[in-house]
Each structure stands twice: as structure tokens, then as C-alpha cells.
Amino acid sequence: MGDLKLPSLDPTSDRPVFKQIADHLRAAIESKALTPGEKLPSESQLIGHYEVARMTVRHALQILQSEGLTVAQHGKGVFVRPRPPVRRLASDRFARQHREQGKAAFIAETEGVGAKPSVDSITIKEEKPSQDIALRLGLSDADRVVVRARRYLIDGHPVETATSYIPASIARNTRIAEPNSGPGGIYARLEELGHRLDHFTEEIRARMPLRDEARALRLAPGVPVFHLVRTAYDQAGRAVEVCDTVMSSDAYVLSYELPAQ
Amino acid sequence: MGDLKLPSLDPTSDRPVFKQIADHLRAAIESKALTPGEKLPSESQLIGHYEVARMTVRHALQILQSEGLTVAQHGKGVFVRPRPPVRRLASDRFARQHREQGKAAFIAETEGVGAKPSVDSITIKEEKPSQDIALRLGLSDADRVVVRARRYLIDGHPVETATSYIPASIARNTRIAEPNSGPGGIYARLEELGHRLDHFTEEIRARMPLRDEARALRLAPGVPVFHLVRTAYDQAGRAVEVCDTVMSSDAYVLSYELPAQ
DNA sequence: CGGTACGGCTCGTCTAGACGACTAGGTGTC
DNA sequence: GACACCTAGTCGTCTAGACGAGCCGTACCG
Missing domain, CATH: 1.10.10.10 (Winged helix-like DNA-binding domain superfamily/Winged helix DNA-binding domain)
Structure with missing residues (x-):
């Protein structure tokens, strides 16, 4: 200096x-x-x-x-500004094989690189979905959704907030509506309930964080966020979950594989 | 007001x-x-x-x-700040079927929504690749690459800059090294040269633009960019192209489909 | 009628200073 | 030795102004 x-x-x-x-x-x-x-x-x-x-x-x-x-x-x-270590999210991170060891995707990945994962601020409600969520889940006016919100941390540093919306007709009175959703996370519960997962779609945006997001993720000024909306479909072609995720953009690299045909 | x-x-x-x-x-x-x-x-x-x-x-x-x-x-x-119309990039945008109508992905998509696509600032050089590019392409120290840089515009507004790196051993003295790479773009040329494409990987980051990027894309202050690095692999498993793209984050939504297994 | 000049509005750059609050290190007291 | 206190250095907030430059409508002049 x-x-x-x-x-x-x-x-x-x-x-x-x-x-x-x-x-x-x-x-x-x-x-x-x-x-x-x-x-x-x-x-x-x-x-x-x-x-x-x-x-x-x-x-x-x-x-x-x-x-x-x-x-x-x-x-x-x-x-x-020091750069945090980057987490690489691969497009197969929700593959069934990763789930069957009884751990949710986030926990398994993070422990894999020797860091301490944790989850906090878990809230669960049942409510009338927004128009956007209803559209993505193919719900009609009277339908309701179970909303699971939580925040993920690595070594105590928040890196991601996620909010899942599952049709109440599927999730009500199941372990999905409990704070601890059990081994393998909610995708494992959905499969046990007969909704064998077929594929996901993900929509990715990047933007500057809202005030609440900057606070929840303790973002430094000038750091954008990834805003990721994932929809899970079962083998019947029904949308069974929408997950709305906000991630600090400098803690993540997203990685996908695309077929050529 | x-x-x-x-x-x-x-x-x-x-x-x-x-x-x-x-x-x-x-x-x-x-x-x-x-x-x-x-x-x-x-x-x-x-x-x-x-x-x-x-x-x-x-x-x-x-x-x-x-x-x-x-x-x-x-x-x-x-x-x-008015929001520009959003371009949605689907994960099948490089599928062969889209290419075989003789148009590059960008042109076909943009005309599809009734806007005027254009491309400018095309530069082509041959050079020694950076360590990162050499690693992605699996090249050794002596190998060189053909570098194609260009900028894409919609209705005259810049939305994306892209730089492709192709091993010189593949592209030298072909139409890939010409400013006009011909119908279907460089992926069509690569397939004609015997490199039938198998799959792509994409790595996505988001960050604030560098000064040059803000200028080239005429970005408003406070708008982050997507930084996307795509690698194309042929059916022999060889990396045949790396494309480094910077996109205005508010002109794009990236969309991917993931299998559940 | 057409063009020009002007004035008033806007934001952009820069100055010179005041006071507050947080950090860290040293000093002094008990 | 433990603790409180002081102080210098740092960034945070806010004031009150000056001048410049771009935009636009209007009044004026040819």
C-alpha cells in the first residue's frame, strides 16, 4: 500500500x-x-x-x-474485495443417483469439498399461489400451495435462499410440510408419494439484488445475483414443484450439458 | 410525475x-x-x-x-429504466434441426420474433491460445487457434459479444476462418469437416461488466452481464470449439432442461 | 415562414468544510 | 493483570455553494 x-x-x-x-x-x-x-x-x-x-x-x-x-x-x-471460493453447480445435481444416498443435493455437494453446510430460516406455510407460480404448476384458481422457504449457508456464510412451491393437493399432511423433510429432501418424498421425477426446467436470470436479498445473503455492494426458477415434472408430465432460488453470483458457476440434437 | x-x-x-x-x-x-x-x-x-x-x-x-x-x-x-424485451435462450438452441435450415442460431431465433438481427465487428485472427482456452480444447503448447470475434445486435441494439476459439488444425484455410462463415454458421462447417457434434457444455457466471463490455453492449449503469463459456464436443469426444460470450443480463433469460437421472 | 439566439431547466463535476461513528492501539488507573 | 479511557486515523453523512454542459421551448430577427 x-x-x-x-x-x-x-x-x-x-x-x-x-x-x-x-x-x-x-x-x-x-x-x-x-x-x-x-x-x-x-x-x-x-x-x-x-x-x-x-x-x-x-x-x-x-x-x-x-x-x-x-x-x-x-x-x-x-x-x-476477496473472492469467495466458487461452487460449481452441475446440471446432473438432481440426478436420482445423488439423491439415493439419503442426502439433499446441497448437503452432499458441500461436504464433498470439505466445507460445513447448514440450513436456517426454514418457514413453511400454505397459501394461494401467485399467478406466475399457479401458471408454472398448472393450477387453477381454487388450488393452494405449500411454500417451503429456507436459506443455505456454507461455513456460516449465506450463499443461497430458496423457496419451493408444491401443490397442496400433493404436499399437505406429508413430511414435505414438516420443517425436516427427511433423508434425500423433498424430491425423495415426492417420489415416495408416487411422483417419479422425469425432468426439470431451469430459467436463469441475473440482476442486482433487492434490498432484502442483499441483506439475507450479506452481499457486498456491486455483486449481482442469479435468480433461478426450477420446475420439476413427474413422469406423468405434471409439474410437481417450483423452486425459486436467489444465489450470490460470485459464489457460483452454473454448468449445463446440452445435447447436439 | x-x-x-x-x-x-x-x-x-x-x-x-x-x-x-x-x-x-x-x-x-x-x-x-x-x-x-x-x-x-x-x-x-x-x-x-x-x-x-x-x-x-x-x-x-x-x-x-x-x-x-x-x-x-x-x-x-x-x-x-425501461426493460428491453427479453430473449429466451432454450437449451436446444444448437440442436441440429435448427441449424439445417441454413441459418445461424442467433439469426433464426431473432427473426422468429419479428426483430431485425445483425452482426458486426467481425474479426478473425490466428494466435496462441490462453492457458484456459488451451485446457478446454485439450491443446498442447505448440498448437494455435483461430479466433472469431463478433457482436450481435437486435434492431440495432447490441445485446451480445461472442468470441469463438477453434483449433487451427481444424479451421485453418476453411470457411471458418472467413468473415462470412456460410449458411448454418460455424457449427455447420465443423460438421462438414467431419466433426459431427455430440454435445455442448456451458458454464455460466454473472458479474458486473468490465468497462469495455459496458461500452460494447451500451449497458446502463447497474446492469450485470452473463458470462457464458460454451465448449462443443464432436462424437469422437474431442473439443472442437470454445465460445466465450458476454450478454446483457436484462436482455436474456437462459433456459435449460435437466434429466432426472 | 424559417432559422437563430437566448433563457431556463436539467444533470455532471468539483470544492471546502463540519460533524459523527467506528477501529485500533496506547496510556493510565485500580 | 484487567479494565476504562483517550486519541489518531479511518470512513459515513450532510451542507452550501460554484461552474459547466446538454436539452428544449420561445421570442426574436431576417
Whole structure:
């Protein structure tokens, strides 16, 4: 930090001062002159180096933060944002073979890489589905759904929230409507209930998090989320579950395999 | 706009003033009191309503912008960001049946919804691949690749940049190394060259755009991108192409189908 | 009638400062 | 030794202004 060499401003450039400062710092980060976790020069140091007002320096720092490159810590400094280890989600993660060892997909995967998985904030209700959910599940106006919401954590860090919607006609008074859905998770319960799973569809969007999502996932500013909606179909072609998932985008890489025909 | 009712500040709250103002405006947008394309109250109007300094109002507006909710237009005002029509990419989009009508996937899909597709900035080079690309293509140190870069537009709006890497041993001196790769695109050429395609893998990340990407895709602030890396394998199990794609995340929904076994 | 100039509105950049709150380390007291 | 306190350094919030630049409608002039 003390030995970081920052260029001077180019007074002939049309580029505003705060963008030039942001460019310098961004270049330092991208060139690894500043490494993840390392402290950037403090606001006072930048003010001294560039001889500009504090708001100008703060504006530059704010840009980097909104790009997800840095995080500020009150009273300590501004740091290059460390990247969490990435979880790779493969498209066969719901294959029956993975389920039959009695573990839900998330638990099995996470333990597989030596980390401690946990689940919290489990809530279960029965309610009238939104129009979108009703459409995906093929329900009519009078039908109701069991809603299972929960949050997944790895080593205590939240990485994903998920909300499942299952037609009440299937799930009511079963273990699916209990907080602990039992070994293998709700997909195992659905199969026991005679809904042998055939395939899933997944829709993936990416966007900036809503306020609640940023809080629930403890997201740093400038980190987008994956918004994933999965629908499970049984062999009769009936949609038996919709799962709405929000994931921190820098904790995940999604991976799929596509046939060529 | 003139009839938009904004609450007053809560002086008893610990929440900073600029966040309260951002909350009010965000709520107005989310409740559709302000609709996409509509103009927000001007800075002066907000200063008058809340009786705060201009920087405080600007700070609030900047938050909304970094969330991708608004866009500012110099000299005109701040507007609720209109959402572009969404393109849905299905997991069978590279299926042979779609290719055999002689059109590349992008062209066929886009015309299918009545919009005008175009492609520009086509560049072709031959070079030494990066370590990552070499690994994905299973190449050794001396091997080279043909690199095809291009940008896709819909009705003149850029939506996607793509860079394909094909082993030079396959593509050199073929139509793949020509700007116009011919009917059906490079996948059709690869099959003609005896590399009958078997399957693809896709890796999906989401993140904030780099500066160049934001420029090339004309992205509004606060809009993340999908970063998609697709590898094509022929029936001999050989990787024959890697395609590195960056897409505006609000122009796309990615859709996949997963088997249950 | 057509073009130009102007004024008023908008957001963009930048300054100079005040005060608050959090962190960490050192000092002093008990 | 344990604890409270102080202080310097950091970022967070907010004020009050200045000037610039883009957009647009209107009044004026040719």
C-alpha cells in the first residue's frame, strides 16, 4: 500500500478527475498491484496524492465499490474485495443417483469439498399461489400451495435462499410440510408419494439484488445475483414443484450439458 | 410525475436521509407509481420536497442508478429504466434441426420474433491460445487457434459479444476462418469437416461488466452481464470449439432442461 | 415562414468544510 | 493483570455553494 505507485492526473484529458482516479485504482487491482484483501490508499492519502477535494476521491472509490471491486470498512479502510471460493453447480445435481444416498443435493455437494453446510430460516406455510407460480404448476384458481422457504449457508456464510412451491393437493399432511423433510429432501418424498421425477426446467436470470436479498445473503455492494426458477415434472408430465432460488453470483458457476440434437 | 406522492423524512429514524429518499423512490418504482420510461422528480423538486442539500438527493439517485432501476439523461432528467424485451435462450438452441435450415442460431431465433438481427465487428485472427482456452480444447503448447470475434445486435441494439476459439488444425484455410462463415454458421462447417457434434457444455457466471463490455453492449449503469463459456464436443469426444460470450443480463433469460437421472 | 439566439431547466463535476461513528492501539488507573 | 479511557486515523453523512454542459421551448430577427 505504501509502495503503490499511482500515476498523476492528466489535466489535458476530457475524462473527469474522479473517473481518472477510479481508472488508476482499477488498473492497480486488475494488474494485481493490489491483491484481494489488500488495503487501498486511504481517502486522505489519495487527497494528498491527487490534490483534490475529498468528495472527488470518494466518488472514485464509490465507482469501484459499485463495480464490486472493493469493499469499504468503516473505521478501517477500503479493501480489494476477496473472492469467495466458487461452487460449481452441475446440471446432473438432481440426478436420482445423488439423491439415493439419503442426502439433499446441497448437503452432499458441500461436504464433498470439505466445507460445513447448514440450513436456517426454514418457514413453511400454505397459501394461494401467485399467478406466475399457479401458471408454472398448472393450477387453477381454487388450488393452494405449500411454500417451503429456507436459506443455505456454507461455513456460516449465506450463499443461497430458496423457496419451493408444491401443490397442496400433493404436499399437505406429508413430511414435505414438516420443517425436516427427511433423508434425500423433498424430491425423495415426492417420489415416495408416487411422483417419479422425469425432468426439470431451469430459467436463469441475473440482476442486482433487492434490498432484502442483499441483506439475507450479506452481499457486498456491486455483486449481482442469479435468480433461478426450477420446475420439476413427474413422469406423468405434471409439474410437481417450483423452486425459486436467489444465489450470490460470485459464489457460483452454473454448468449445463446440452445435447447436439 | 407532478402528482407523485412522496412521504416525508422520518427524523426519528437511524436510517440516513439519502437512504430514506432512495427507499421512497424505490418504493414508487416497485409499486408502479412510477412506470418504466417515466421521469422521476428532478433534483430541484426533491431538494424542495425534502429540504436537503443537493448532494444528498444526488446520493439517493445514484443508489437507484447503481441498482439498475433508473437512468439519468444529461439535460433531461432521471427516468425509470425501461426493460428491453427479453430473449429466451432454450437449451436446444444448437440442436441440429435448427441449424439445417441454413441459418445461424442467433439469426433464426431473432427473426422468429419479428426483430431485425445483425452482426458486426467481425474479426478473425490466428494466435496462441490462453492457458484456459488451451485446457478446454485439450491443446498442447505448440498448437494455435483461430479466433472469431463478433457482436450481435437486435434492431440495432447490441445485446451480445461472442468470441469463438477453434483449433487451427481444424479451421485453418476453411470457411471458418472467413468473415462470412456460410449458411448454418460455424457449427455447420465443423460438421462438414467431419466433426459431427455430440454435445455442448456451458458454464455460466454473472458479474458486473468490465468497462469495455459496458461500452460494447451500451449497458446502463447497474446492469450485470452473463458470462457464458460454451465448449462443443464432436462424437469422437474431442473439443472442437470454445465460445466465450458476454450478454446483457436484462436482455436474456437462459433456459435449460435437466434429466432426472 | 424559417432559422437563430437566448433563457431556463436539467444533470455532471468539483470544492471546502463540519460533524459523527467506528477501529485500533496506547496510556493510565485500580 | 484487567479494565476504562483517550486519541489518531479511518470512513459515513450532510451542507452550501460554484461552474459547466446538454436539452428544449420561445421570442426574436431576417
